[in-house]
Amino acid sequence: MIDQIALRPSVFSIRGTEELPDRPSLKGCQCKCGYVFFPRQYFGCESCGRFGDDIENIEMSGRGKIREFATVHRSQRKDLPAPYIVATIVLDAGVVIRGLLDVTDEKQLSIGQTVYSTLSSVGRDEDGREIVDLRFSINQSN
Amino acid sequence: MGRILKELRPVYVVGIGLHRYQRASEKTYVELGLTAIREALQDAKIEWEAVESSYVGTAKLGMAAGRAMLRHLGTTGTSITHIENASATGSSAFRQACIEIAGGFSDVALAVGVDKVDPMPRAFEKNGIKDLASDAIVPFTHFALLAHDYMSRYGVTDEQIAQVAVKNHRNGALNPYAHRQKERTLDEVLSDDPISGSFTRLQCCPIGEGASAVIVASEEGIKRFGIDPSRAIRVSASVSRSERVYEPGAGFDAELTRETTAIALKEADITVKELDVIEFHDAFTIEELLYVESLGLCGPGQAPHLLAEGAMDIGGQVAVSPSGGLLAMGHPTGPTGLGQIAEVTRQLRHEAGPRQQPKARTGLAHMVGLGSVCVVHVLQRP
Structure with a gap:
């Protein structure tokens, strides 16, 4: 695990939460007004306009339910060949996010299905460490 | 105020x-x-x-x-x-x-x-906020996801959604200014190149x-x-709004459209039933169905039935996208919203030739833009 680094370290953490220690967590924020959001930013709360110290970091567990999904046949990203599968996921924390699924055939998917965050190798950095990106998997075992 | x-x-x-x-x-x-x-x-x-x-x-x-x-x-x-x-x-x-x-x-x-x-340099990508997969979920996938949600929520099929493309290509075939001027059958729409989710190329605007x-x-x-x-x-209403924070997971395009069109109808002092012609931001088939419902022409999940009855055809209850819409007339971006105004004007002047909605007196033009923003106009024949 030590040799892995996150592709987008401001978005997710390789470490899990207390509640779900074995799954990478997502980095969100909670404003003093109660609004919870993802991804993390401190420019200001979209709901009330508070900023800076009024915005707290929170770690969200990497588990949620599929709300809808789609197989994408045209990729705009060179590092991501089509087809790939994306989904809208309602995290246990109540936040709705969109992410890539670690699934090759959408026939394995259904609405309401539970998914878990997982790390997917996307290359190596110059020191030979594995770069990992966050995906969602339908497998409960890591 | x-x-x-x-x-x-x-x-x-x-x-x-x-x-x-x-x-x-x-x-x-x-x-x-x-x-x-x-x-x-x-x-x-x-x-x-x-x-x-x-x-x-x-x-x-x-x-x-x-x-x-x-x-x-x-x-x-x-x-x-x-x-x-x-x-x-x-x-x-x-x-x-x-x-x-x-x-x-x-x-x-x-x-x-x-x-x-x-190329379109997008300022909103320069905000320094990294996201999980937004660069893998471009507009056609955003709307493909909404289409999937709509289908499962209301028991609607991809064929029913694709009928929007059939109607709008039929209208576009009558419009000499349209990018796509060819009628398409349902089979042609469904069997075209896959893009994302249930969308084929002909369900996405050129x-x-x-x-x-x-x-x-x-x-x-x-x-x-x-x-x-x-x-x-006469231009009877001009309303411009931007996205707010909605319930988690709410379709913000539809919510924003709901509030902007409601204000526009109120400002024009008309009811939705008085509309004879509508030009929507139908960049993707599902959008037209969502916005027909946001506007209040029918209840949630009912738009495919309205479409199947022919109520949205030229000659129906209200002609929706008589120009061919973004799906057939096209979406060159800067011109698009003005092309809608041109079409509504032509319809209300009764100069739309083979695309003419009979006795059209009142029309509405609607665009959403990335961000999101929404701009709606109501036009009326004096």
Whole structure:
């Protein structure tokens, strides 16, 4: 695990939460007004306009339910060949996010299905460490 | 409290002109734009010298596109302002021209939208906020996800959604300015190249080049330049809104459309049933169904039935996207919102030929733009 680094370290953490220690967590924020959001930013709360110290970091567990999904046949990203599968996921924390699924055939998917965050190798950095990106998997075992 | 358009000086559309929307060509944007403007001047039967202010809508050309084009009409020294508002660029250029007339700053103003097939640098990607997968979920996938949600929520099939493309291509086949001018069967739509989710290429709008121009005038302007008042179409509402925080996971495009169209109908003092013609931002098939419901033409999940009954056809209860919409007429971006105003005007003048919605008196034009923003206009035959 030590040799892995996150592709987008401001978005997710390789470490899990207390509640779900074995799954990478997502980095969100909670404003003093109660609004919870993802991804993390401190420019200001979209709901009330508070900023800076009024915005707290929170770690969200990497588990949620599929709300809808789609197989994408045209990729705009060179590092991501089509087809790939994306989904809208309602995290246990109540936040709705969109992410890539670690699934090759959408026939394995259904609405309401539970998914878990997982790390997917996307290359190596110059020191030979594995770069990992966050995906969602339908497998409960890591 | 601010004031609404109807409380100010009446604004009329008096001239419309377009350059056909099409695939990228060798033509410069100057030629595209001038073609549309000269057609609009000819339509209004006025000279360029009558135009006191110009709003140039372009999302992709870059800085200072306007004078480099307008100077070829003979310089007059009048105001030129550029407008960018993502997909709603042309709609916002139109709105600014309307505000200028309504506020009494000018008696005749031009709104012109023009774009080529250029790359679109997106400022919102420069906010320094990293996201999980937003660069893998571009608009066609955003709407493919909404389509999947809609299908599962209401038990609707992909064939029912694809019928929007069949209708809009049928309308586009009658529109000489449309990018796609070919009728398509349901089989052709469904068997075309897959793009994302249930969407095939024909369920996604073509993004080409083109231009649209609209001239607006006050009653004074109409009198002063001898414009035919019987062909003037009143702008009864102009509303521009932006996205707020909705319930987690709510479809923000539909929510934003719901609130913006509701304000527009209220400002125009009409009910949804009075609409004869609607041009929606139907960049993807599902959008038309969502927005028909947001507008209140029917309840949630009912739009496919309305479509199947023919209620949204030309000759039906309300002609939706008689131009072919973004799906068939196309979405060159800067011109798109103004092309909608041109189509609604043509319909309300009863000059739409084979696309004519019988006895059309009231029309609505709606665009959403990335961000998201939403701009809605209501036009009426006096």
